Amino acid sequence: MSKISFCPRCATPLTSVFDGGRDRQACPDADCGFIHFGDFSIGCSGVVLREEAGVSKALLIQRGQEPFAGTWQLPGGYVENDELLSLAVEREIEEEAGVSAKVSDVVAFRHMLGGPSSNVYMIFRLDYVAGEPRYDGVETADAGFYSLDDMATMRGVQNISRWGIEQAILTTPGSGLTLDTTGTRMPRWQVFGLAETDPAVWQQR
Ligand SMILES: [Zn+2]
Structure with missing residues (x-):
């Protein structure tokens, strides 16, 4: 994963934190909270x-x-x-x-x-x-x-x-x-799924 030295949000030098099972570069400023997940x-x-x-x-x-x-x-x-x-x-x-x-x-x-x-x-x-x-x-x-x-x-x-x-x-x-247009829709979300070939299957649920 690419290395960066400074927080792109607040320019604080980044430190290493253990997050999600591996070490990642993160901003030590708690108000900022930036974590570098990669490019x-x-x-x-x-x-x-x-x-x-x-x-x-x-x-x-x-x-x-x-x-x-x-x-x-x-x-x-x-x-x-x-x-x-x-x-x-x-x-x-x-x-x-x-x-x-x-x-x-x-x-x-x-x-x-x-x-x-x-x-x-x-x-x-x-x-x-x-x-x-x-x-x-x-x-x-x-x-x-x-x-x-x-x-x-x-x-x-x-x-x-x-x-x-x-x-x-x-x-x-x-x-x-x-693109799903029938299920739960959230603003700024798009959900894609396989089209159901038999509408009766949906009705049985
Ligand atoms: Zn920061």
């Missing part, structure tokens, strides 16, 4: 599906900048610290590719160690709403809707993106983790 980040991306002539196509963008300039990937980005997941992915897709879409369900996620932070990368399936793919020529070099057959002949489609698209195209929409 974490959440990425989100979306498989926006659109039918063209009976074929399912997914929105892809081509990276215009390093790292991996020229490769194709799902539109997405980092979730802001004060932003809920489903809103983050819809915002990123609109900003990056000019397409408005609505979250359907979570089809996959990846957890990765070894980068600058411990990173969770969520892949959502979204319903296309409006807009034609656009690119800015700087961050993005191209954008469009492509089928799995198209991708078989395209160079530089990122593996994690292709895998997410397969998860989304080859499974039933809504069969992944869906």
